[in-house]
Amino acid sequence: MAGTFTFDAPDRWNAFLYRQETVRYGDGALQGLPVAIKDNISTAGLPTTCGSRILEGYVPPYDAHVVTLLKAAGAGIVGKTNMDEFGMGTTTENSAYGPTANPADPGRVPGGSSGGSAAAVAGGLVPAALGSDTGGSIRCPAAFCGIVGLKPTYSRVSRYGLIAYSNTLEQIGPLAATVSDVSRVMAVIAGHDRRDSTSADRPYTHTPSAEIRGTRVGVPAEFFGEGVDDAVGERVRDAIAVLEHLGAEIVPCTMPSMAFALAAYYVTCTSEASSNLARFDGVRYGPAVDTKKQWHAAFRELRGDRFGKEVQRRIMLGTFALSAGYYGKYYAKAQVARKAVRDDFTRVLSDVDVIAGPTMPTTAWRLGEKSDPLSMYLSDILTVPANLAGVPAISVPCGTINGLPAGLQIIGRHFEDEQVVDVAYAYEQEVLR
């Protein structure tokens, strides 16, 4: 039966940017389930800022397709979660509204960019949340906070109403405490939507199965290479040994394209961002631009004042990478590299069913610890390949190191989200026993 509930649990982590106190819900598969929504996903009547001052006060006149689906399934939308501005970051420290703390250790970052969604789940405020993943933004905070996060196959979940940052890479997906709950939310949000011109007609109706005997699990050497913390590598190898114990066959493999995947990713996402974020000019939404000034002067002033430094840097990197004279050196080569990454996945996944490795090279670092942009980018090395190739990937908790959670990442073939869910579920059920 439809109804309302009160949502008033104290938010000690700054996980939410906006909360509803009285939440309405309907009938259906997710009846009464409190769900938090990342602040770059449009919600009719609820402020949506993308963690940016350039969208301060913006209230979308329509719901994103995923929000329409959640409401139709009976879920209660409790509010909007904090994030790195426009999804640009690995820690949620790039939010204009202050950082989110990690419930596992409030002195540390929750990961990003969907850090608010992950902290809301890990802190017990909601059982499930939506995030978006452009280069690891669901999986990274899931790993750092010790919860489960799924980046679905590109095109399986509609992006209608997701405020665009990098269209060819990003995908909306669920975060929850358990694989079963991630799978339940995925069953509601997946499927065709004619308003997203890349949307595939591939609904998800799966119930997780822990039976993985005979599943071939590829383990690329590059996922345990330079920059990957020894303790994280060890935890993840232990987790892979659990899969073997459950009857999976472990197959060592290599992915040489990993050498330039991160560079290809950052050239691609900044290029797309430079185009997508051109729309923020204070004319149609957000704080008003000064209409008495000449338009370039007015836009420059507003965008200089209201975009954060990381967003400005990425727009400028993309502007540069696409400019005449540099296009061939950066953007065109990044697309060749992207194909190499995709080819590597196709080759490896023709021999094995899934690929396993760490989600992040380290555990969560301290708030404020990293300030150099490049060193921050380098921590995305293990998550960006799945976005470049468009394949599904899940992060499932695989123990702790000095009290800080580590994540096991399972990557699968296009449209085989069910397979990565099953492997993660089998692992989770075995270690929970």
Next chain:
Amino acid sequence: MVSETEINDIANLADISIPKEELGTFTAQFNSILEYFDLLDAVEAGSPEDTGRYNIFREDIVEPSLDQDAVLSNPGSSEDEFIKGPRVM
């Protein structure tokens, strides 16, 4: 390597004003990122580019769209049923 002047030019192209005192930091960070991007030099130019995504088209049929009042509730400056922008001339 890009210079502070070039960074300023790129910022202008992108319609972002960067305070003079921040140009140095921006330039240094930009250059260390571009140096990392040089990894792509190892990629052979002219090789096939990635074409893994495609658009799905539909018939162009006029349908009800967003409510005009709702859309006009967001612009900072509007007049009657119009959205106001900065001066072009």
